[in-house]
Amino acid sequence: MTSKTFSQGVYLPHYKKFSEDKSITVISLPEEVVIPLHQHTGAPCHAVVKVGDTVKTGQKIGESAAFVSAFIHASANGTVKAIEPRPYFNGLLVESVVISVNPEQEEPRWNEKDVTELSRDEIKAAIKEAGIVGMGGAAFPTHVKLSPPKPIDAIIINGCECEPFLTCDHRMMVEMTDSLVEGAKLIARAVEAPHIIFGVEANKPDAIQAIGAKIAGDSNIEIAVLDVKYPQGSEKQLIKAAMNLEVPPGKLPFDVGVIVNNVATAIAVYEACRYQKPLYERVLTFSGDGAAKPGNVKVRIGTPISHVIDQCGGLPSQVGKVVLGGPMTGWAQSRLDVPVVKGTSGILIFTSSMVDDYGHMDCVRCGKCVEHCPMYLYPNYIGVYAETRRYPMAVEWGAMDCFECGICVYVCPSNRPIVQFVRDTKKHVAARSSK
């Protein structure tokens, strides 16, 4: 089978063996869940419950009148213990609803609905009500994404999962194929897109087979088998690989008539339309060279990562880093009481042998970052200029077009933290423009 791809990028070690064959299991409820009211791109929600209120699984606890926002729901039956700022995975404090979980839980009951009858507005309303966001990591509200100002030719369902270690999308494609394909159809219907393309990397043959069997005979749905190359799952690179279209700098996929949604998002859309089930739990990968029991686990939103780690065998003695998300774009944590949120695709435990803790050297202009940059930028120059605080020059060499995939740092023999330099530049530019 020939596999499509984009140019440049890099072949990373996969590290998927730890968890790719492990079926999804459910993590028990913790004693308390901490649910941040701002888990998405856009306006934060405000709490619609008070301290002392009893809440039920799936009950709405946070909302916002802003269009670009996503509702927040309780992930367990319990009592609201506090509404206060709590640590978030990015190191900041975020206003959160703390729920002390009842020891007695009942299974939430759903009324099944026939989804074939739903209109496009009903689908979008269901998505908005369920608080669905992009679950690949960016956490952009899905109902906003599905309200493009232009007609859409195709929906791409992103099943690349190009980050090493992560396998949760892979497992969902294999174990929840029905919901996935139905969800994709609902998304396509919501934007009246005539085509659906499933983009899957070639290292997931069982997922390709499962989806292929499900879509056989439907001429509007196809599956694009993609090269196992990082960052294949990045929207722009995925659109290039699957449809040979390039999204211009500063533009979004809808500008070329495409919308990309992650596998987990499509499944959440199906569950929201079929059962009116809000997004209060998600599947994530627990892995890393220091993970005692790697696997793919379904976790309630708001579960502290320490609880997940305990349920999966605890931390090793030689722990170096705990990363939320994938190893290339994820966030290293300084404390373990941060909660799992809608965008958390993985919890990775690295031993100190995988942690690179020494400083960086000057750029030697080897050009390896240039050779591999998927946006055709010049990370070497961006890094040198940002390091010396010449931000306009860093912008000239492409800092604002960088989506921080991390390849430049990965290949750099001088160990330069170029992604950090890019973030510096972006912050500086943002501060300048808001003045």
Added chain:
Amino acid sequence: METRLVVSSSPHLKTPESIQSVMTDVLLALFPAAIAGVVFFGWMGLLTMVLCMVSAMVTEAVILRQKNIFGDGSAAVTGLLLAMTLPPAPPWWLTVIGGVVAIVIGKQVFGGIGNNIFNPALVARAILMVSWAGHMTGWLSPVDLVSTATPLPLAARGVSTSFLSLFIGTVPGCIGETSAFALLLGAAWLFYKGHICWRIPGGYIGVVFLMGMFFGGMGSLATMVSVGLFHVLAGGVMLGALYMATDWVSSPVTPRGKLIFGIGCGIITMLVRLYGMYPEGVTFAILLMNAVTPLIDRATLPRKFGEVTK
């Protein structure tokens, strides 16, 4: 027990590659040519290479106040490259001065590794050449080590050298430049490791061949091809194109820029050889092109992803 976790910006994966590992790869790549130098020019060749490396490494260690004399390995590479461009039996003090000059004037005055504008080894060679021209042209024939001239001036006087000797390296010349075979072998390793790409050496060697062919004296096609080939194999083109012009720090990073850089080196080399006062022009060609590297980079900015070319 409190767990201490490392926090840093993403990504959290990294290739094991470091400056030191890359420099070790370059030293490995130079090994065949160094062996050839010892085989053809004897113990003086070996002594010169060792002395030059030690001189460069000690100078760097002193300036950087580092205890580990090998450091990141770049001084060793500079020292070895410089030694390879010296004649087979230079006086010991010339070699030592060369190593010091390469590190101090070629590299550290600009701010150390990554910041030098010119190739440090070639800076030192140029300075030695204009300061002690006599010592820098003391050519010896290989193995029997008697005074002789190198193939390039010999060719100007109508004396030809066989291609086999040029390829194997059994001709007079600098310690590390004579064996095209050994240099290609090492370069193959650098290609394999992804440290150099074809553009600079390809542009350089291609232009030397074509200019040798068309401006080296017209004749039958076979004669013209053989003149072109002679210019590629004789003198320092192989060493320069594969190891000096490809120096990361002093050459462009853009793909088109690399090609232009290589072509420029080739043109200047051939202008010096065919019309200049010196028999050889590799050193000055690469140094001149080093000087315009930032200009080339800026002029050859390719399009960003998604940008429409006008």
